């Protein structure tokens with residue numbers, strides 16, 4: 316605090332010389348928001364009605380932001396589509412959009428609201444950040460005028476972008492990111508011509524941001540970490556959970572671990588769309604997470620993180636994901652292999668028929684090895700080990716290599732791979748590995764009730780995902796989710812491609 320005193324005191328000098336002292340750790344908050352949706356209309360509403368709906372959502376976000384500030388949070392992330400929802404056409408979303416300037420203009424909307432007016436949403440978000448003295452991350456819609464000299468200019472004369480914005484603790488706009496990998500239903504938005512690598516520096520580390528479906532692809536997500544070396548990723552999402560391997564908390568925590576970054580994931584909450592699952596994840600495991608399919612309530616998470624997780628002594632040395640698996644021979648024959656489907660992909664499975672054992676299952680270039688011991692083999696539960704090496708083509712195209720241990724939906728082997736949320740079987744130990752042809756592997760562990768198991772498993776430098784003492788809750792899924800980005804079709808994937816290939 317600068318106090319007005321006639322002499323220059325020590326506090327004043329420190330503030331002058333170190334305007335922001337570096338912090339070794341900071342307090343992060345994410346808010347899972349149960350978004351108030353507009354009525355579905357065929358024609359656009361007027362701007363006042365659009366703002367009224369957005370203000371209702373911002374009323375709720377403001378309470379969460381105040382509560383986070385009371386718990387001394389330095390930054391809070393709020394979800395994708397959290398201010399206006401998602402059921403739009405290009406025309407009906409238009410009244411919800413604002414022209415969001417490049418942050419280089421140095422703008423505090425709260426103190427200078429008319430400079431790029433009309434911008435009531437940016438003004439209010441900026442004031443929430445300023446009044447509560449913390450960074451606020453939100454997802455809103457940007458519109459950018461274009462004209463007929465641009466052959467790609469949409470017919471309404473505007474590009475429309477799904478956009479993350481960040482306001483610092485003075486309320487200044489410090490980052491703007493336009494979503495690149497739009498999900499199939501997002502026909503209301505355009506994608507930017509090139510993926511944007513958006514970062515900003517704070518006294519508590521370097522931050523990068525992207526949105527939802529971006530997490531499945533190389534750009535900008537992987538580049539932000541591997542080349543721009545961000546410490547923490549800010550992630551807004553409206554994630555529709557897919558068991559057994561693509562639930563929000565499971566996949567987002569695995570991405571943080573696989574790439575070795577902090578990851579703040581704020582999910583929209585809407586149980587009818589299977590949207591729930593937010594978290595504060597560090598490279599060595601989750602610090603806080605939330606999954607709730609029982610209520611329609613929002614939920615605030617607050618936890619402390621290291622500002623530079625890669626510098627911490629606990630940070631694991633680089634992992635060679637295939638070292639162990641390539642050094643051993645097959646554990647078991649393929650005599651009892653069978654096929655099954657996980658989320659439209661045909662896996663090769665083999666059953667864990669004994670209470671303990673060593674198994675191998677292969678598909679194409681990928682062999683997966685499992686060593687395990689169950690606490691007790693339950694008669695009414697069946698587990699399998701599975702392998703998949705191929706291009707996933709439904710709701711997007713991306714090349715996968717996956718090793719997975721999962722509980723089948725029933726004792727009928729035909730149900731293996733179908734969603735199941737509850738289990739009874741505890742494992743005393745497991746060790747899973749695979750002969751991956753990629754360095755991008757995300758280690759997943761999901762336990763009964765769709766929960767995470769912080770601190771109950773680890774990755775060894777030879778690529779084994781192990782649990783020495785088992786997890787305290789019964790196992791749903793243990794997986795090594797590998798991504799072979801170089802085998803993907805070109806990015807980004809247009810809506811047209813989804814229309815041609817989208818099954819479901």
Ligand SMILES: CC(C)(CO)[C@@H](O)C(=O)NCCC(=O)NCCS
Nearest residue numbers: 401498527528553554555557561710
């Ligand atoms: C898990 C996944 C990828 C399976 O296809 C899918 O269910 C999913 O959550 N996709 C990302 C959703 C997204 O971008 N939402 C924003 C607009 S509604």
